[in-house]
Amino acid sequence: MILRLSWLLLAATVRAASLSLQSPRFTISASDATQLRSDTLSLTKKPEPLTLGATDTLKLTFQITDNDEGKGVQPHQTFLRFYDKVSGEEGIQPVRVTPGGKAKFELNMARPPTSIPPTTQNPLEVSLILGSFVHAPAKYDLFDIYLPASQTPAEHPDEASFHVLPTIEHTFRPEQKLPPQFISAVFAAAVLSPWVVLIGLWGKVGVRVPHLFSPSIVPFTVLLGGFEVLLVWYWVDLKLGQVLLYGGMLAIPTVFAGKQALYTTGEWRAGQK
Amino acid sequence: MRLLSSAFVALLAFARLSFAASSSGDSVLVLLDTSLDRENYSIFFGGLEKRGYSLTFRAPKDASPAITDYDVPNFDHVIFFSPEAKSYAQDITPQSLVGLLSEKTNLLIALSPKQTPLTSLATEFSLILPPPETPLISHHPARSERPTTIPVAVSSSSPLLTPGIPPVWFSGAPHALGNNPMLVPILRAPAESFAADSTDDTGADGIVDATEKGGEGLWAGSQMGLVTGFQTNVNSRVVFAGGIDLFSDEYARKELPSGTPSGNSQFARDIATWVFQETLTLRIDSVEHHRVNQTEAPEMYTTNDEIVYTAHISSYDSRTSTWKPYSGIGDLQLEFTMLDPHIRTSLPPVPGSPGTYQVQFRAPDRHGVFKFILNWKRKGYSYLSSSTTVPVVPPRHDGYPRFLSAAWPYYTGAISTSAGFFLFAALWLAGDVKGERKKVSKAE
Secondary structure (H helix, E strand, O other): OHHHHHHHHHHHHHOOOEEEEEEEEEEEEOOOOOEEEEEEOOOOOOOOOEEOOOOOEEEEEEEEEEOOOOOEOOOOEEEEEEEOOOOOOEEEEEOOEOOOOEEEEEEEOOOOOOOOOOOOOOOEEEEEEEEOOOOEOEEEEEEEEEOOOOOOOOOOOOHHHHOOOOOEOOOOOOOOOOOOHHHHHHHHHHHOHHHHHHHHHHHHHOOOOOOOOOOOOHHHHHHHHHHHHHHHHHHHOOOHHHHHHHHHHHHHHHHHHHHHHHHHHHHHHHHHO | OHHHHHHHHHHHHHHHHHOOOOOOOOEEEEEEOOOOOHHHHHHHHHHHHHOOOEEEEEOOOOOOOOOEEOOEEOOOEEEEEOOOOOOOOOOOOHHHHHHHHHOOOEEEEEOOOOOOHHHHHHHHOOEEOOOOOOOEEOOOOOOOOOOOOEEEOOOOOOOOOOOOOOOEEEOOOOEEEOOOOOEEEEEEOOOOOEEOOOOOHHHHHHHHHHHHOOOOOOOEOOOOEEEEEEEOOOOOEEEEEOOOHHHOHHHHHOEOOOOOEOOHHHHHHHHHHHHOOOOOOEEEEEEEEEEOOOOOOOOOEEOOOEEEEEEEEEEEEOOOOEEEEOOOOOOOEEEEEEOEEEEEEEOOEOOOOOOEEEEEEEOOOOOEEEEEEEEEOOOOOOOEEEEEEEEEEOOOOOOOOOOOHHHHHHHHHHHHHHHHHHHHHHHHHHOOOOOOOOOOOOOO
């Protein structure tokens, strides 16, 4: 294991001719060629985040050299990577490098290249990726940049069904409003007022009911009461079919009781007369 | 002795039969290129056989065993390890493979930088492949292998991979992903990688020219996929892997530049268990609906009824080959729909009752024919969908509220009339019969 590791180290040192970045410099200029900001980039510390307006241009120049010999080389891969850490969108832009190692990149926001990813309010992290078949690779974090927000990328029509959809609540018709119960009670009492009058007058006149519990009319009275009970029961609970059935059952004895009662009453009247 | 040994053999066979790891069958057809050796993939195939799959091998140009016989699939799963085959036998065309997926057969397909009929199949699944003969290259990290053999870190965000897989070795072609939500990204390319056909530094200009020429641009960066899955509407799964070396023994045994073993064998096993419907496989066992305080589903509901809807969901447990109740879905939703959803509520799991999800809600004011719609789709998991049609009628003539306080005067009036009639009849029959005596007046 250690022997294998030492071979790897040897191989690494043999290929140690690595690429390095010399004199990176950026310039932001407005559409009328006035310079807004210009600075060199330090490889150890990122500068303040850059901001690019909708008509500004960013120019980036640098040179790639061989670490050992110090002369310019053209590596196989010189890519600028624009990465939005929050949304995860990424864009890779290759930069053309001359055989002498000099590179220039221009980003004109009036005509942005297609490799810029969709942007939001968050900054893009810009880094430079260098790779070569003969040199060791290198990666440098250059700067953060705020670009104007772009349109969001087009979504597939089915995309919404793969996420939680908004809750829908049904608005019901409001409960019907009733007048206050006190009013209803007052008018119910008003409905009962004729009974007050009746009881009062009866008190004055006097009610004589000598035959109230006579056995020939009590059956009819009771059955008539039964009909009233059936009526109240229908109001509370029963269905029409049941009411008709019970009513029919009650009607038969009532007919006979009624005939009996009327005959008896007739006898009394005839007898009295 | 013979009885014992034959019983033992029968028991062994029975044990083998009952241990089927996949929920949709265990017969696998492997299309292996004639130039590839089966022994180079022994770890992958051996792992499949140990989990109970029966593998049948066949060359791409062989006519038998055929994939389908008269539109009936012969195998439950098909593996395409023929990345360089330019022509297949008659039964394999992109159309027949799509037909296989409609018949719920799962596919595992290994692509390559070469242009094959499988490339045109991949395009049908919203994968955008680079130009032919442009394999994936990465100069990072510095390593002694060729630039086309790349260690790729496995992100933990995909639900079908076990967490903590070490980086895997990859060589092959990348693909860009379309925006179809049925795609399940499994492995993404490293940010420093790109697809190119150059073999030395003089190819740098070619790369920049290809980008500036327009069209698709450069296949580069971490937005590219290397292994991507797709789940169809009928829940069959297909995985496109950018290269076949991912599954080889050589890469499984190779050490990463940091010295630790690679994650290829675990990664290949995870892909296989997902494609063959072992993991993340769910189904709805049954749904019920009824009014509150009842148990039977009525023939029809009335508007403003309180309705209780219950769904029973289970997931497949490949270790015991059974479906077990599953309460892990936190965002299930129920829609009560008549042309448009009138109600959409969340359907939470019932604590204490595994696999049961229940919600109670009030039927809308509208009458009509409604549907209980359960439609849950998430990347990587089986799609759950269920639709139950139920009529909702307005209240019957005696279904409205009764005995309202506003009607008290009318109730008292009617009862008063009845009482008055009864009293009059009783008193008239019972009254004194003294000639011209005036009788009691009728009560009103």
